[in-house]
Amino acid sequence: MKPVLAITRRLPDAVEKRARESYDLRMQDGDEPLSRDQILDLCKDADAALVSVGDPIDAAFFDALPKKVGIVATFSVGTDHIDLGAAKAKGVIIGNTPGVLTDATADIAWLLILGAARRASEGEAEVRNATWSSWRPTHLMGTQVTGKKLGIIGMGRIGQAVAKRARGFDMDVHYFNRRQLPKDQEFGATYHSSIDELLPHCQFLSLHCPSTPETRGMVNTDFIAKLPNGAIIVNTARGDVVNDGDLIAALKSGKLTAAGLDVFAGEPNIEPAYRDLPNTFLLPHLGSATVETRNAMGFRALDNIDAFTQGKDVPFCV
Ligand code: DGY
Numbered sequence: 001m002k003p004v005l006a007i008t009r010r011l012p013d014a015v016e017k018r019a020r021e022s023y024d025l026r027m028q029d030g031d032e033p034l035s036r037d038q039i040l041d042l043c044k045d046a047d048a049a050l051v052s053v054g055d056p057i058d059a060a061f062f063d064a065l066p067k068k069v070g071i072v073a074t075f076s077v078g079t080d081h082i083d084l085g086a087a088k089a090k091g092v093i094i095g096n097t098p099g100v101l102t103d104a105t106a107d108i109a110w111l112l113i114l115g116a117a118r119r120a121s122e123g124e125a126e127v128r129n130a131t132w133s134s135w136r137p138t139h140l141m142g143t144q145v146t147g148k149k150l151g152i153i154g155m156g157r158i159g160q161a162v163a164k165r166a167r168g169f170d171m172d173v174h175y176f177n178r179r180q181l182p183k184d185q186e187f188g189a190t191y192h193s194s195i196d197e198l199l200p201h202c203q204f205l206s207l208h209c210p211s212t213p214e215t216r217g218m219v220n221t222d223f224i225a226k227l228p229n230g231a232i233i234v235n236t237a238r239g240d241v242v243n244d245g246d247l248i249a250a251l252k253s254g255k256l257t258a259a260g261l262d263v264f265a266g267e268p269n270i271e272p273a274y275r276d277l278p279n280t281f282l283l284p285h286l287g288s289a290t291v292e293t294r295n296a297m298g299f300r301a302l303d304n305i306d307a308f309t310q311g312k313d314v315p316f317c318v
Contacts, residue, residue, distance in 0.1 A: 003309045006042035006049040008034050011075070012291065015298025019050070022306065036061050043069050048305045050075060051082075053285070054267070059086035071095060071308040073301045076288075079318050080211040080238060095304030095317045099157065100296035101288035105236050106161030108287045109206050112234035112260025113150075115281035117204070118142040119258075122278055143232065143257055145169055151202030153195060154209035154237065155181055162206050163187040174201040199226035204234070211238035221246040230257045236287045239264035244271040251277050262287050 005023035010016070010031040019025060026042045028034065034042075036056045043049050047068055051057055052075045062083065073095035074082060087094050115121065119142045126132040126140075146169050152159045155177035163173045164187045173189035176198040180191040192198035195218075199205075205227065209215045219233065220243040227233075233256060235242060244265060250256040258279040264270040267285055274280050288297060300316060307314045 003047040004045055005305060006039070006046040006069075008039055008042065008050070008055050009052045009075070011050075011298050012294045014295050015302065018299065018302055022302070023048075036064075040064050047309060048073065050301055050305065052076065053078060053081060055081055057082040057087075059083045062086040062090045062092060065090065065092065071305060071314065073304040073308075075297055075301050077101060078210065078238060080240075084318060093308060093314050093317050095301060095308075095314050097297040097300040098316055100300055101293050102157040102161050104290045104293040105158045105287040106165060108262055108283065109158070109162045109208075109234055109236045110165050112236065112262060112281055112283070113145060113204055113206065113232070116232050116234060116258040116260035116279075117145050119279075121281050143230070145171070145204070147171065148203045149174065149201050150204045150206065151175065151198050152189065152206050152208060153198070154207065155185075155189070156208060158236070159206070159208035160185055160187060162208065163189045171204075172201075174198055195223070196226060199223065200228065202227055202231055204232050207233070207235045207237045207241055209237055209241060211240050215241050217241075217243045219243060219247060221249070224250045224255060227256070229255060232256065232258045232260070234260035234262075236262045239267055239270075244274075248273045248277065251279050 002022060002024045005019060005025055007025055007027040011019065026046060033054060039055060040061065043065060048071045049069055050073050057072060071093040075097065077096050077098045079094060079096055082094055084094060119140045123140050148171055150166050150171045150173045152163055152173065152175040155175045159175065166173045167187060174192060175189045176192050176195050218241050224246060247259060251259055260281040262283040263285050274282060288294060304314050304316055
């Protein structure tokens with residue numbers, strides 16, 4: 001008999017096929033976000049669960065989770081939707097998918113940098129809505145990216161991949177990280193030992209830190225005040241690292257030129273004011289959304305579950 005695997009969302013075809021070969025699947029027919037109770041229902045007779053970003057895997061979930069479910073593997077590197085303390089207390093292993101979404105996410109950070117700087121949302125809307133009247137010297141002038149200063153908060157794999165790409169734009173890159181990296185991982189970037197020291201150097205700022213009690217709400221009015229006037233912020237990390245009200249106020253006042261956002265607090269129910277601002281470039285959490293990367297994430301999640309169900313060490317767990 002195959003082990004039973006509860007899966008909360010549809011998976012890429014190749015991943016679902018592999019899951020079906022090894023497991024007896026419990027999954028929904030549609031692709032809607034499930035409530036805690038609906039997920040628990042799928043887990044009723046399961047040996048393992050495969051969950052996704054945004055699923056409510058909180059303390060109440062672990063309290064009600066059948067003892068047989070010894071692993072919850074998330075289809076993500078981020079684990080902020082999971083109460084890790086509660087999982088540990090119940091002895092449930094949490095698997096994640098580090099390493100395979102670095103390039104896709106760095107590419108999206110760059111799409112945000114370019115899209116925000118070059119007013120891509122406004123331009124695209126004109127073409128789509130047939131409101132583009134003519135070529136004119138003053139039409140939708142944006143901000144030059146090449147040769148500017150880029151700051152990176154969080155120089156892990158993704159931050160490094162963003163820094164590497166910045167070399168192609170002749171940028172002067174600065175970063176803050178809990179520790180300074182060896183030279184070969186800095187890609188020519190200058191290290192700052194505090195965020196306060198970094199911020200004045202950031203004409204562009206790209207966020208790559210996890211959501212933790214220390215970083216939640218970090219991008220607030222005080223933080224923004226330390227950036228050069230007219231700076232551009234992009235976020236591919238987690239939405240709640242930003243204080244939405246403060247960011248929106250800075251975008252309205254002109255303190256910030258623009259923001260590129262792929263992640264939002266409370267997504268998909270984002271702060272509506274973002275939609276009304278012309279100087280935001282907004283994406284629906286697409287950082288890892290390439291076929292190659294989503295397949296690799298799914299296979300990594302299944303590797304974690306395979307190891308657990310075969311009594312081996314889970315390769316990627318937190
Ligand atoms: C993750 O894996 O945490 C990403 O946010 C998904 O794109």
